[in-house]
Amino acid sequence: MRRLCAAALLAAAPCLMTAASAQTEKPLRIVSIDVEGGAATLFVTPEGKSLLIDTGWEPNFGEMPSPDGTQQSADRIVRAAKALGVSKLDYVLITHYHDDHSGGTTALAAKMPIGTFIDHGPNGDPLPPGTPPDKVINRPGGQYPLYVKAIAGHPRIIARAGDVIQIGSLTDTIVASDGKLIDAPLPGAGAANPDCGGADEQRKLPVNENTRSVASLLRFGKVTIAQFGDLSWDREYELACPVDRIGKVNLLLVTQHGSADVSSNPAQVRAMHPDVAIMPNGGKKGGDPKVIRLLAQLPGLQGFWRLHDSFAHPELIGNPDRVANLNPPRAAIEKVADKPYEAPPDMGFNIMAEVTRDGAITVINGRNGYRQTYNVD
Secondary structure, three states: OOEEEHHHHHHOOOOOOOHHHHOOOOOEEEEEOOOOOOOOEEEEOOOOOEEEEOOOOOOOOOOOOOOOOOOOHHHHHHHHHHHOOOOOEEEEEOOOOOHHHHOOHHHHHHHOOEEEEEEOOOOOOOOOOOOOHHHHHHOHHHHHHHHHHHOOOOOEEEOOOOOEEEEOOEEEEEEEEOOEEOOOOOOOOOOEOOOOOOHHHHOOOOOOOOOOOOEEEEEEOOEEEEEOOOOOHHHHHHHHOOEOOOOOOOEEEOHHHHOOOOOOOHHHHHHHOOOEEEEOOOOOOOOOHHHHHHHHOOOOOOEEEEEEOOOOOHHHOOOHHHEEEOOOOHHHHHHOOOOOOOOOOOOOOOEEEEEOOOOEEEEEEOOOOOEEEEEOO
16 A cells, blocks of 8 residues: 655654654544535544545535525535634545535635645546536536646645555545555455345446545544545445455445435445444435435444435434434425525534544534434444
């Protein structure tokens, strides 16, 4: 594996934790930021190092402006970062160039200092011929040039499967990038997967930017955290079958917003058998019934949390205290029913997790302060 010392890339500082930092009682803090069906996850280590995975939507798209005072995804990211005392994002990892994951980069870079960018390299999805001008921004071929312009002058890591990036006391092992996967099982993995073999689970999807997602398996103390962007159904299967290359995961940030049949392959989800799952869905994006039922029925799952209730399937809400943003009135939902990426404005409540080195995960609902602590092996 290629090991990258992220701190050294920025300031030639040593990667190893000091004895004092190793003994700190501060937790790793994780915020699943509500960018209304987009993606933005913030990690802040006990030493104050920060990693943001994805930047949500571009301005003037999606749910904004909102009654919470934010105008765009970048505003909600900055608000979440400042709430944790972060004035500069040390690392921003872009999983892929769909507009709901990379679209907020330009606006964010204008609002907050950023250190190093991490991505899978050049966009692999050129603009289809004849793309209407008003649709260019929604395509990876339109997003990537904007991304390259936004990161000009910043250090850039082109992530490869097998890379290990050290960010303070947080270790990020890249298990997939640009369509390539780790070759061998990670330590503790490698068992035969009894959920392999189903014809549906093995089906191939078209190669696109989802396929190329940078997938991270993060480690803090004894806790492992999976954040795989929009990694596609078939790549998930390859990671899990015939032997599981990932191993057990303690906290799963559900892939591709909880969208069924394009991600959350049951063979991989069951192999990871997470203790806690957080689904970064929107009210009308992701949170599909198949994925909700798959996660809810997992043996050993202690807690299942979601950014949003589902407009289409409110009957699947489960415990509302584990849902950050409840459904608005039906009239508000119907007002934007014919707009695929717009939702009624809401207050943008987040879900936070605090993780200790010895294996305690406390999840907190930003809407009502409800919290639960889970102890993992």
